Amino acid sequence: MATISDVAALAGVSTATVSRALNGKATVDRELVARVQQAADELGYRPNGPARNLRRQEAAVVALIISDVENPFFTAIARGVEDVAHEVGYSVVLCNSDENAEKESRYIDVAIQERVAGVILSPTGTTSSVDKLAARGTAFVAVDRPLPQQDSDVVLVDTRLAARQATDHLIAQGYDRVGCITGPAGVRTADDRLAGYRDALKSAKRPSSTKLVRRTEYKAAGAHKAAAELMSQPDPPDALLVANSAMAVGVLQALREQGVRPGRDVGIVAFDDAPWAEPVDPPLSVVAQPAYEIGTVAARLLLARIADSTRTATTTTLGARLIERGSSHRT
């Protein structure tokens, strides 16, 4: 592997000049730049990343720590982050915390250790691991969920309002006993969606009963069980607000097994406009979150913070959009 000295020797200049030429510093003669460039090409020279990062005290890399690579919501965020980061020459590395505070903490350690320029993460809740970033002064932005007592940049969705609107919609469609299947207590988005659901019941003067609510992991299996339980109660719900698309999979499965048809028998609105939501029968009504945009906004905030660490922290809240399809209509 060729080093900068090899290039310097071949071009007949010093390593300093090679570095300057290749990094586009203005103080190098045109002709020399060309000669250096050619020598570098000839040798297939690639700067040694670790050496550069060591000297610069920072790698042109941002780490993106999300809680589930298999969740389309998060992969769409990843796309947004990538597109913005690449524009300015940063690489993105994707890490999968699996909603597990320990894994999250490990990835944060790696990020610190590798001296990444910044971190974007959907925090699992425990603030402790994020403190490490703050302590070291590494730039970071939280997405999807706020950080308790930590004034950092955050990009959120007004998920409570969205949940309320979705529930309003179900009620307006004539469903009477609307239930809710949401994520674990303590996970902010799960709490917010439940709160929005309750807001709607309250303003529609419907009694809110814990018999209509189930909380479980944000996964298909948990939601499957929850839906099966809800539906086999004496007084089952006739509509369900489901807090993400993985859960929707479990819920639909449970309804199939009970011979209950979405829409006609039980109204369904789920969070996240997964690619399969439209082509299924009946098409699934969803709350579409602006995931890609969350990613781009977060990336821009991060870049701004990397450039100027004294910026004051901002909170950006984006809106979600209810898409009404067949699963929330009786007909």
Add this chain to the structure above:
Amino acid sequence: MATISDVAALAGVSTATVSRALNGKATVDRELVARVQQAADELGYRPNGPARNLRRQEAAVVALIISDVENPFFTAIARGVEDVAHEVGYSVVLCNSDENAEKESRYIDVAIQERVAGVILSPTGTTSSVDKLAARGTAFVAVDRPLPQQDSDVVLVDTRLAARQATDHLIAQGYDRVGCITGPAGVRTADDRLAGYRDALKSAKRPSSTKLVRRTEYKAAGAHKAAAELMSQPDPPDALLVANSAMAVGVLQALREQGVRPGRDVGIVAFDDAPWAEPVDPPLSVVAQPAYEIGTVAARLLLARIADSTRTATTTTLGARLIERGSSHRT
């Protein structure tokens, strides 16, 4: 940020001893290890990754370059790779080539530059960028698709056989004019699936017509258009073999729009057992590829090659499993 010298000073030993103690070398006195450990904890010492990688000439990182983060097949592979890599203390960074040779090449450059220990990738086809890895002697493993004229470790699925079996199944169910929607010409998996489809037609003595075949990007939009075209021909197919799950989304959408019901009207088998395949109505028959296993096998091969670069290259071919569900039954 504390450095190793700070730790050394606090513990009253040399930096060499700190390094040895923290890296678990045997030749350090118990008591000293404890003292060093305590000093490190006290200072919150994290070794500087770039410095370590520079010295070691290699980072404990493997890069995974896949063609689509939004495709569940690839994210499942990612899970497999991660699980194995983490067991032995490697980190995994995920990169998204978007089926784009230029992006792939850029990520390979980054991987080389950062001196990652190894690379796992689903090659976009052009071999050129992979040559760079071979030239530099970086360990790598190809998944999902073989590399033309490159003897490297490869993990494949016998996708031709699987396509044949799926087509056989459709024919056995009484579908008469089976069509096929597959990926672009030149993409190996797409070609293989088409070949398997033709194998089945041939052995069942059905005429094979190009009117029943469409090739497009491995995406929903292309498949949507293809299915719409196929179905509005004078003599439309009464069954379809669809080459991946994103395409299945597009196909189901097109069928809905034409008021055609999967199963009863048109038999469908799609590749990849996406999470939503079962709960939809009717449940989607699929060819389940062992994606997670591909990931674990590839990771193990990569680790073996990192440890011993002279190993001879192996090709591992895994089988796929046909899961018959409602979309391939007339009833």
Add this chain to the structure above:
DNA sequence: AGCGGCCCGGTAAAGGATTACCCAGCCAGG
């Protein structure tokens, strides 16, 4: 008692790029 060998741990080199600092040479002005 003397010496060989072993165990532990210190000293310093190495790894490769960036950059502060400095110097040579040239031009222009006096």
Add this chain to the structure above:
DNA sequence: CCTGGCTGGGTAATCCTTTACCGGGCCGCT
């Protein structure tokens, strides 16, 4: 013609860790 200033580029320090090499001290054997 001399000198001050500016420009372009070289020298060498620096980033931090790992590890080759070396040496001190102690044990045990002869």
